[in-house]
Amino acid sequence: MTARPALLIATLFAGSALATAAPAADLTIGLKSEPTSMDPQFHNLATNTQVLENIFEGLTKQDAVQRLQPGLATKWEAVDDTTWRFTLRDGVKFQNGSAFTARDVLYTLCRPPLVENSPSSYTIYTGDIVDASAADDHTVIIKTEAANPLLPTNMASLPILSAEALGAEKTITYKPKGECEGLGDVPQSPAFNAPEVAVGTGPYELKEFTRGSQLVLTKFDGYWGDAPAWDTVTMRPITSDGPRVAALLAGDVDMIESPPIQDIPRIKDAGFKIVDALSNRIIYLHLYQQDDKAPSIEGTDGKNPLLDKRVREAISLAINRPAIVERIMGGYAVAAGELLPPPMFGTNGRDADTYDPDKAKQLLAEAGYPNGFTITLGTPNDRYINDEKVAQAIAQMLTRIGIKTNVDAMTASQFFSRRNALDFPVYLAGWGAASGEMSSPLKSLVATYDKATGMGPTNAGRYSNPDMDKVLIEAMSTIDDAKREDLLKKAEGLVLDDYGIIPLHYEQTVWAMKPALSYEARVDQYTIAAEVKPAQ
Incomplete structure (x- = not known):
């Protein structure tokens, strides 16, 4: 087969029995690798990010072809070469019920240097920030050491944390190099395996993370955006290719990522859908x-x-x-x-x-x-x-x-x-x-x-x-x-x-799924459960 340079290529194959199956209220996905942590600031790793993007959100976000979109910020503007103003979305709630405000953004900007043993530090996104302040509850001003045209893009990769859930004080004062004031006792990464700590604003909230077994997400009814399609999402790490394909063919999972190339003809012949894209x-x-x-x-x-x-x-x-x-x-x-x-x-x-x-x-x-x-x-x-x-x-x-x-x-x-x-x-x-x-x-x-x-x-x-x-x-x-x-x-x-x-x-990148499902292949290769839809 000759490689196809098109940015996004989707090929659909549906057997009649599978095509007529009604979509269930729950979704089960077979992952190639499991996340190493539920801490969204621990390891800048795709296997972590694709799961955590269901729970947490950034000020900005990227669509399937990496176009920048509003996220928890509705707009942003460069005040001057080194100053950015972010206007925060009103009416957003965290999964613990607390209101999203500028305080949470300040906490999020402060924490990366304090994360212990991070294999790939998120200071790559915050290291040049020299000051951050809240003009009001829904306006954040960020100053960088030098002009940084990519700051809004970087904010898509920095999930916003709940200052309330993590025990911060009412007033947070930003200072660079991990010297912020008002953070309280900053929890380290293992604490985020608990649902009461892994609190975001995303469409799903963490219910269970059993390492080596499964990760379970449930719909967040208070989500500010469009409601996700599934009540419960279960993600199972199936690291061996053969068992992952077998789980799909047997109906144990609804969708898998990275099916072995040599198994694609067999998957198609069984009536499943293949979606692929150059990443x-x-x-x-x-x-x-x-x-x-x-x-x-x-x-x-x-x-x-x-x-x-x-x-x-x-x-x-x-x-x-x-x-x-x-x-x-x-x-x-x-x-x-x-x-x-x-x-x-x-x-x-x-x-x-x-x-x-x-x-x-x-x-x-x-x-x-x-x-x-x-x-x-x-x-x-x-x-x-x-x-x-x-x-x-x-x-x-x-x-x-x-x-x-x-x-x-x-x-x-x-x-x-x-x-x-x-x-x-x-x-x-x-x-x-x-x-x-x-x-x-x-x-x-x-x-x-x-x-x-x-x-x-x-x-x-x-x-x-x-x-x-x-x-x-x-x-x-x-x-x-x-x-x-x-x-x-x-x-x-x-x-x-x-x-x-x-x-x-x-x-x-290749995904395989039941034909009753639809997924827009992403350039960044992420398998994001919230973006899996019932086929139209």
Whole structure:
């Protein structure tokens, strides 16, 4: 099958018996991976976000193709280059009955630096805020250190918390770097597994979170927006592909995400509906580039070969991306030369590196490794489409040029924990741009790691390019869209020319469901229960 570059492609297949089934009042979804926490400020991870967006909402939100929409704010405006005014929606209630006001926004902006052991800190969205205040109960003024044209977009990724439910004082005073006043005893992430703490304004409220078993949401009758279609939503983590498909075919679940590519014909033949879309998720390799202490590398006399650009380029040239797309991804992917699929904002239109194993061997020899070396490639085995199979294929390709590669595959929860501990010299992972433009992957994946500023929170290879950092920071403070895009293109070019990170492919996301259901495939790959509807 040839990959389809259209942004949104839906193909419907309905068997007569399934097509005539009446929609139930409840919905059950089989998830590929379960969330790691019910704390919406703990881990900036798609498996968490897609669940928590049913419970919590941001000041702004994004639709299925990442167009910015009003959320808990009805409008926003730039007062000057560094000041934004947000007008909050009136009449909104939290699931505990308390009224949504500016106090809740201030609490939400204050908490990210105080979240302990966050694997991917939400300070990436708040780190440049120097002041925030309430002009009144429904007006918030936010000031940033420099011009930040993406602040309204960032607010879509920052779910609003209930100051009342979390024990804050009546008056909250914002101060940067985790020094706010009036927060009270800030609860840490484990506390959010309790429904009385995980309180938002969304269409569903948390009823039960039993790790490894199920997550149950119930309709919030006081929701300010359109009522969701389902009284109860049950989400079951079914991490193995076969059992997930079997659960759908047996009617144990109504919908699954990421069915195995090879099972799609069988699912269609059974009368189920397939929806798919090219996503903004880049699957990439990250390489340990901090120092010579890279783990799990042998045959280099204690040196870290990944510090040499020639070795990094050799790794990229050794990978046959078209073969991976066709043979492993079944055409449900596009070979990648960038960190976002063109023509998204900030892309250069750059093609994927051409497979060239002979040049790769030559580069290794020039770098002083004519006989190669041995390395370990870390990967999740249940997070991305065919992730372990892709890693195994890459390992074989690298071994052919002399880099003997062992694959260390594990569940997503284990992988992210070890990745963040810098356990891997090379790892395979993915990134979906929440903002829908280039600053998202650049700031998160390759900006020099700095916990204080929130830069590089997912840069577990510790790549650092001061020239790129400088251009990126300038781009993120440039209001003019054309100038900002040019700067983002330049910043990405600096990283890719340096082989600081190695793009592999863009995923095409697939959902399978009963034909009595309808779902608009999302570019961000989220499976959001509140957006699943009865078919018309």
